[in-house]
Amino acid sequence: MESGVTKLFIELVQRQGRGDTLSPAELALLELGLSDPDCLDALNRHMEMELYSVESEDKSDPSISSIQSKDALAALMKKIEPTSISSAKDPQMDVQIDAHPHKPEQIIGRNDHKIFWRKWMAVAAVLLFGCAITTIWWQLNNKQPATQQLATNSEQYERVQPIVPGSSGAILTLGNGRKIALGSHHTGLLHIGSLTIQPGKDAAKLTNLEVAKSGEEVLYNTLTTPRGRQYQIELPDGTKVWLNASSSLKFPTIFNPQHRTVELSGEAYFEVVHNSSHPFQVKVKDQLIEDIGTKFNVKAYSDEPTVRTALVEGIIDVTNGIKKLRMKPGQGLKASANAMSIYNADLNQVLAWKSGFFAFRKAGVDEIMRQLSRWYDVDVVYSSSFHKTEGNNASFTGSIDRNLDLQDVLDGLQFSQVHFKIDKNKRTIIIEN
Structure with a gap:
């Protein structure tokens, strides 16, 4: 089974779960995938990664009770069970399924009993849905092997299904290893120790009222945007960062008193809250960028031949351990190996991705x-x-x-x-x- 087919199957399961309207051809593919071992195995692995549960370490925060969860599951099962046989004679599909949205929680938490209960209720709902559709498929008595027909139908479907652009979304990995999916419609405050996260669809804001103590172990958070995703985050000091696709930003849970240092891989635009007594620094490969009241863009992908920095506002100093260059607004800096040079940048071109x-x-x-x-x-x-x-x-x-x-x-x-x-x-x- 080609990985592209299983990816398509998982995408259709997600869309059906959200309540999207699927075409007869899409429903046929979904139905066939539910009887294919490779697709079911891929779905199981995907659910292990993607079914998240809302959990807050602040016990005063509202949460879903067991009774509410059971009611939600019962309602979901009622909504997703097949309701009618279509009279339309589509050559690929004789069954029409009515589905309604189900939005799983978007937090990857620890496996305590609450997370276990909610996760497996969601899995049970998906499996129930799969069993219902698989039963109907067998009733159709199609003699062609499921795997073969799924691959054939997916090829026909993909001729009209476009590859769509990316969207907002990111994964925040906390210093304790906990992962939080950002970019959903969940907007409630999350409290993890001294850290407060206010997530949104396109951006999240972090606040932390603690001050770093001398000799205390420093833990790091990492914000990651996979391919096809971008996201904005406001750090606890008020600095705003826009991450382009396939990028990551590593930053301490609490900035130390001497400097605010983050590490970047990929591309990001920074709007730094300047503090002369507490400078902001960006580590990228073998370079260090330090702001002096600044808005700037850094492009440092591993598959790009050079690291490029462009200054929009303020002043920054860039050093590679051998020499140090100071940039002015409108300038770009290109660095490769031990060489650095400044040039006049086209800021509209540099910041086009952000717009x-x-x-x-x-x-x-x-x-x-x-x-x-x-x-x-x-x-x-x-x-x-x-x-x-x-x-x-x-x-x-x-x-x-x-x-x-x-x-x-x-x-x-x-x-x-x-x-x-x-x-x-x-x-x-x-x-x-």
């Missing part, structure tokens, strides 16, 4: 594909016929909306020497001459 656009200036195929891969969560493969030297002679200058589907973006690029093909089952862009 919802791709912006390119004489960008080659490699540069463009790296950005598309991160935002659309796709892989990129160069066919054996593709000549990279010739292909990279092609360049693109312009801006494209990041809210477009992937195919629309590729249509807008239209290199004369390069052609793009999408394998949607494998979520892969194939580059050809």
Whole structure:
């Protein structure tokens, strides 16, 4: 079973659980997946990672009681059971399922009895739904093997199902190892020790009233955006950080009295609350960036040939251990190995991602594909016929909306020497001459 098929099956389960309206073809795929061992195994692993429970260490916070949970489960089971047989004779589907939204909690907590109860109630609901649909499928008496038909139907479905752009979302890993999913509609305050988290769909705010004590062990939190996600966070000192896709920001639970130091991998835009007696520093690879009242962008992906910093407002000092350069607004700094140089930056291009656009200036195929891969969560493969030297002679200058589907973006690029093909089952862009 190809991984693309199981990914599609899990996506359909999630959409059905949210109450989205599925087409007859989508319902057919969902039905077939529920009778396929590979899909069920993938779903089980996914639920282990993705079924979160709301838990607060502050016992005064409201929580879902066992009785409420049982009532919610009963209501959910009533909503998701099959209700009618469609009279429409779609060649791929003879069953219509009515479903209503179910929004699982979005916190990855510890496995205490509350989490265990709520998690397995959700699993039971999914399994009940699966059993109901599987029973109906067997009643259809389709003689074609489930795996074969699922793969065939998924290929037909993917011809019309676009690869959609990324969205807001991130995982916050606390110093104690606990993980919190951010980017849902959950907006209640979360209290973990001295840390208070106010999460939202696009941004979260952290507050911590404790002051670091001398000699006390420092724990670190890490905010991670996977491919296809971006997110904004306000740190306890008031500094705001926007994380682009496939990035991570590591920061201490409590800043020490000497400096506020964070570590970045990927790309982020910073609006720093300046404090001359408590400087803000960003570690990125072998560089240290220190603010002097600043708004700046740092791009430091591991697959990029250089680290680029662009200053929007204020002043920053950048050092690589050998030399130190001071930047002024409108300037960019490019660093590779032991070399650093300052140039005049196009800030509109640099910050386009934050405003919802791709912006390119004489960008080659490699540069463009790296950005598309991160935002659309796709892989990129160069066919054996593709000549990279010739292909990279092609360049693109312009801006494209990041809210477009992937195919629309590729249509807008239209290199004369390069052609793009999408394998949607494998979520892969194939580059050809």
